[in-house]
Amino acid sequence: MSSEMASEYAVSHGKAKAFYERYERKEELQHQTHFCPGCGHGQVHKMLAKAIDELGIQNRTILVGPVGCGVFTYNYFDVGNISAAHGRAPAVATGVKRSRPESIVIGYQGDGDLAAIGSAEILHAANRGENITVIFVNNAIYSMTGGQSAPTTLLGQKTTTTPDGRHTATEGYPLHVSELLATLEAPVYIERVGLGDNKQIAQATRAVRRTVENQVRGLGFSMVEVLSPCPTIFKMTPVEAQRWVRDVMEKTFPLGVFRDRTKDAQPRQLPEAGPALEEIPRILGVDIEGLPEGNAHAMEHAAEELDLRVRVAGFGGQGVLLLGEVLAEAGLDAGLEVSWLPSYGPEIRSGTSNCHVRLARQPIDSPLVTQPTVLVAMNEPSLRKFHSSVRPGGWILYNGETFPSDCGREDVHVLAHSFTRVADELGDARAGNMVMLGALLEITAVLPEASIDAALRRLVKSPKWVALDERALARGRELYRESLQEVGHES
Template sequence: MPNYAILHEKPECLYEDYERKSELHRQTHYCPGCGHGIVHKLLAEAITELGIQDRTILISPVGCSVFAYYYFDVGNVQVAHGRAAAVATAVKRAHPHSIVISYQGDGDLAAIGSAEILHCANRGENITTIFVNNAIYGMTGGQMAPTTLLGQKTTTSPTGRDFHHDGAPMKVGEMLSALDGPTYIERVSLGNVKQIMLARKAIRKALETQIAGLGFSLVEFLSPCPTIWKLDPVDAQKHVHDVMEKHYPLGVKCDRIAERTAPPEPAPMTPLTDLPRILRLPSTEPAPLHFSEEPLDWRIRVAGFGGQGVLLLGQLLAEAGMDAGLHVSWLPSYGPEMRSGTSNCHVRLCSSEIDSPVVSRPNALLALNEPSLRKFIATVEPGGVVIYNGDSIPADCSRHDLRIVAQPFAEIADSLGSAKALNIVMLGAFLSLSHALPDSPIESALKRLVKSERWLELDRRALAVGRERVPAEEFVHA
């Protein structure tokens, strides 16, 4: 029997031998007196005591704690500078039952990673962030951090941090607590043994928050960096207590644990057999239609104002063409045109495979307004069809080598009860003139694209009126 009692021992969660290090497998790479060693031990104790070692995934940052994975016998993901909160977000969402801990220093979290931590906290991601604030960039050799105190000399603030030049030291705990997203945020200190014991409790509380599924938790540690501060370890610890704590008040910054409830359990896995339904994949092939033995190659340009239904008109042609067993393509002009200005699309209906979906020499132009007519009529192939929404073709853009129909289709649509039916009236006119497609695929395309019964009825009438107003044999040459 040993005649002594073990009061402190290495937590199971830390490796016995640090074999991932290239040398000195029994000691850490941290400097004597560095706060990381203490924080590592507190964290490892909490993980071990809470029995979550197998479930834990540690996200290590860039900075002195980049090698946290040397020590922690848990799942480890090492990440880019500042991005721990983003990576942690996705890890947790992939494995909601895991315990995700992102470990970050002040340069990493508060400077380059400020956007990621802000949004992670605001989303209330159910992760725990260990934030080590030593007011300096340690790994890179002592540059100024967002948390560097006013007057503090660093290699990049050699005369001391100046408010007018560098702004104020950033209070991360308070800043994040101003958001509604986080559940629990506390600032603790490694300034003396008593405070270290309080810090121990804070880590535990943060992890318990995550285990209960209650959302985002963060513990900010005021931590000594004796090497860069050029102080011996005892003085460095004293500096944390005497100086840092004055600017960075300790305590709970937000605690909304009582207000929060855990989200429902994730749904069971979606069976793969459900995917075709979920993805709306068609189950049955439409019966192939052989309505024409002639080789067919419609290269159609539809153009008008945004909001006139230009794109839908083109899409109806393509959908119907597909149902008719043709090769089809539909290419919109996209972007701002969707919201204002002009809109146009290219449609091809072809009995053989389509090379290019780009219609630069159309054999049919459906112009819903005058600017579109002017823009495209010169590109139409001789012998091509032009359908124009207007009383007549303006004299300065008329051509005698085209089959042209000009009618006030907008007025016709209006008389049917809605100017919005203009595109379908013109579709009727085009189909009547061109015999491009039979009726049944047009009907099936309409049914697929027009969801409202009222609109479907109007569109059917518009289609019929369009056909009536432009009998197949009637070509008006402008």
């Protein structure tokens, strides 16, 4: 043909700009794809590239490639490229899109990738309504690994792992992903198309563009499932494979639009910019200005060897952990080194619960209190579990009318009382923990009242409960003082 003639013709269908000029996959074959002759992937690649060109989004596009025959998307598409692990493209795409909402994120997956190993990821990305585009190429087989069966393999279809054909009794039924995802509320567009003949290919071209355009418009999750021929594994000529898609595969996987909410869907707004960096410490509640002064001045004369080791134990719901927290928070307020460690194990949901609290002048080595100086036992099982661990000279505060005689020790002090009943009389049995804490504070006489008060207000939000807890703490202190008088009378 002469150039004179050509000069009167213009290109109407040519290679898309979204493709690289040359494919630097290997030294050789830089102007061919790696696909086998007649492979449907090439056609779908062209549809996608055409859509990117037409929508003018090449710079904004991020393509998340699969594992399978489509793995080399990044060799062909001149866009931002990320290759995902097998089946994980929807999760990877989610991570990209959520952080870069202005980008156009397209996941490209085959049927092994999407419908088998990645079935959870696609289901949940669709159900969250991620504003991404998914191109799902379904050829009813694992092609790259050599023709094993897929969830989409047709009944009776022979594969290397269903050598006698797929049977419902052993392999179940072909998985209809489009129909499945169309049961969800969030997706805005789901269509199944085919590559079975000219007409189907024209429709597929429109559908691919639509799923991308939906994202550009901010509408939400859009997927196109493309029934695609694999002449190599089907052991057919390209034309036979194409016809098989139309005449056989389509009978199992009917074409059509399974979901179209594009008319009702509201375009998503881009998220607002985050707060200024200077605001972050305040937002996190860690800015120094926001922290209280504390009452360390009240502790100036405390002994250097001050080392309070408390074990609080009881049933869940008795306020074991809160008792420990108030103590630790008050210790911090008073300028001490503190640690609070909850118990751990099967009792976390029910049964006994306990915590370790240390308050000291010196840095705390181990936060575990295996030999407490004070044991707060809120019930008998807790007392029995820990009474023998109390250090000689230490204290046991026991929530019970009578102290079990077999738990008695000559070398420790005991304050046994029905603290719960006392709290009940004050207004709520649940304040029993604070009555016990009051007694503990009075016994140890370490922490300034201002610190206890500050800790209580920091940890207990309801004013009603603060008031009750304050009465409970005061009553606990009284109980200890009264017990001293009783001892005085006896002696």
